[in-house]
Amino acid sequence: MSRVKEVQALAEDLERALGDPHDRTSPLSFARAMALDEAERYPHELLGFLMRHGFHAFAVPPEHGGRAVHVEDELMALRLVARRDPTTAMALAITHVAYLPLWLAGSQEQRSRYARAVLDGGMVAWALSERSHGSDVLANTTAAERVPGGYLLTGEKWLIGNATLARTALVFARTRQEGGPAGYSIFVVDKDTAPAGAVRELPRERLHGTRGIDISGVALQQCFVPEANRLGREGEGLEIALKSVQPVRVIINALPLGAADTALRLTLDFARRRHLFGTSVSELPHPKAQLVACFCDLVIADAVTAASARVLQAAPQYAGVWSSVTKYFVPGLLEGTVTRLADVLGSRHYLRSHPRYSVFQKMMRDLRVAVFAEGNAATNLRNVAAALGGLLAPSTPAAPHVREAVRERCPRVFDLDADLPPYDPKRHSLYGRGVDYAVLGLPGAADDLLSIAAGAVGTEADLWRRCAAVARRFLGEIDRLRTEHGQLRTVLGRDFGRSAELFELAGQYCVVHAAGCLVQLTVRSWACLTEPFPSGSVLLACLDRLWRQLHPTQRVTDRDVVDAAAAALYRLHDDNRLFSLRNVVLAHVPT
Template identity: 55%
Template sequence: MTDLIALMADLEEYLGDPWDAGALMPYPRILAADEDQRYPHEFVDVLASWGLYDWIVPAANGGKAVNVEDGFNLYRLVGRRDPTSATAMVLTSLSYMPVWIAGSPEQRQHFADAIRGGRKLAWGLSERRHGSDVLANETTARRTDGGWLLNGEKWTIGNATVACTVMVHARTSDKGGPGGYSIFAVEKDCVPPGQLAHLPDEPLHGLRGLDMSGVRLTDCFVPDSALVGRAGQGLEIALKSSQLARIAIASIAMACVDTALRSTLDFAGRRVIFGGTVAEVPYSRRQLAESFAELLIADALTTGAVRSLQLAPAQASVWSSVVKYFVPTLLEETLARLTTVLGARYYLRGHPRHGIFQKVLRDFAISNFADGNTVVNLKNIALQLDGLLAGAVGQDPGEVARARA
């Protein structure tokens, strides 16, 4: 079993003091990259050199991923420094999930080697006109000699331009429906000229340096070997992948609040007003304590959901939707409380010690709508309530603990 605490301590030490400008991943350079809306190549490369990508690649394919919880917490640690860098790397992890779930042994190994070699992946699911309604997607794939021809656009796709491979969710049946979609691994290096074009990068409110663009496919040929899983299995694979995505987003949300709380505590312990520090004011002390308690609640719920992916995968659809709805909703209120304690400093982008607060406040917003918004996740929970209530039974918590051990 991985000594996760020691592993996280090693990564923290490797990255150095976040306030030391000479460290590998310090706040001053992170904020500068954010101001310039610059993709965090330098930080992603630093993290890849440490071996972070190994923790999203299965051990069977040369990586170190055994427990999903390990990778989740490592990315959460990175997110405390820079949610943009963490999200950029999580996007590659989520884009690998279709292959991990349904790919052939050859595909799993091929893309595992690509990731560990520093190549980025993108998950081409959403479209401009349809958003979360993936059964309305219009991108098509039709059979041709030796492969498939893809036509359509995928829009607001994280890593779409910087990625070497885009996993494309496309309609393979004219009638559509649950069995009418498939997933294809489109490797850009192998696409003939003129068949794939990048859509413009969309400026973002938070995660300013993230590549959020898209691709346009025009009679884009991919060989039969590009099909991930079976033809018609696309929706099933996408839904299973989304379960991890919903929980992974929670790591970014908690990381943002963690950094916001640390910044506010730093202020509250230093700032003297009315004859004492802000931390000595009863109201402020209560706000800080409640914020920490809410972060612990989110952590406890999310830990259970992460473990469910392996211990109780049949329940992962419910767990992931509960986390995706509850954690951002709860922690949004936590952030609002912290802004009250921090006061005007939370609004200052260039403050030497609290400029990071306004960044994580903006970056946090993505957790509310990425990979299914609040309404989508509440609907998913509602659709399963009858079955959950009918089969509700008590469970020995010791059983879960023993399974984890």
């Protein structure tokens, strides 16, 4: 079976197991999710159902009984859960995230032991952040003092997922008094065997969205941890943490993708049934344009996340920058998407007890957790800004080894049907900053669009030529960014690295990266896409959304393009398919 068909079969099997979320009798119904949300209750029963259906296996490698071979499989599974309830998806993901440092740096015994626990539904907490230091982990003060046979851990960790419910916590602690990059290590703390009074759970925090999640903290006081419970060598904690977060910054985008899919689907349910001024709301020019814009946002976010998930396997040495671009760009984009949809849905988006639309406000609240969890927008944009000089280097695209890498890697990254090596977090690097295949492969993809246009006729040929022309405009933006980057460095000198202007350039680079992902996925996955994709109208409408992030007053579409993109959107809605480049039929009970 091809890779695309494997993901489709996986997704549709999961959909059948989960059922139509509008059906109150389905295991993960909107009604059940809303009831738990109103009560601020942890979704124990829902997680139990998912464990019995094998969802926990997506976090565990095959050698320990799991099925974590392809990142895109876990991404799809979480997305389908999140379209029903982002809270349950987040609860599931927290333990998956916490297992990654064990997979990356744990001993064979540690990996095996905690893999079994995860598969059996056990929870793990990843205790990294502290109340006073946030994302500045090198300022963390939780200390691990060496004593005979192990360490004594003292300090407090805060805003930690599963901190109260999990019996096991991975604790990031200072092992050198002076700290520094080599001054931290990670320890496995077993609450059930810790000395009495050595571990104390902090009060659970009440949340705006994902209300049922266990977000709290732990206080450690002279907590003895055997040396065998340290992950890796002493001083490797920061490296393990930074490598572990790379896949997390990709996978967490399943939450906004799932939430935005439901928000768009609910809004279409309303807009296509509601009649005003003699026609449906969805056919009024302004609401139609809004719906198409939101559809394009989802397609763009889908493309960026899909490419980043594949890079984790195809080119893991460059996943650091890719994952930061994705984590910065996708949640913020989709947060704006759902806000725009609320305008179309009108007052119904504000209701908590409407029999059909009340879940919209929950999706709107829950989505925001992805904006700041596992590194907020500023943290990830800082990572992109730090790498921007290398990404914009004028010699990079012309270097023979880079051209060869583009020819080899771009098809593996952007052809959704291409085989990938099994995922292995040990292949991640902290230093692969200067290569972005989304941008480097864009010139060739623009040429491919012209070739597609040459083989088409009439309106379709014109659409593909227009897509190629806009793709080349984005290449011109790289030249502009390179020039402005150099000028800024000269003007600001030592203040350059932390300047707001540099961050702004980094944000603009992310837009060009998104365009590269979208165009390359279109041309390189051409043979495996299903109607209404590939579509020149949808691609041009998506490129218009991105172009106007850089140049708000410059439109590259027209009313005919919007109408054709709307037809593609309405077809997916009629067919009850995921709003994605992937062909996934969703569970549905006819009403």
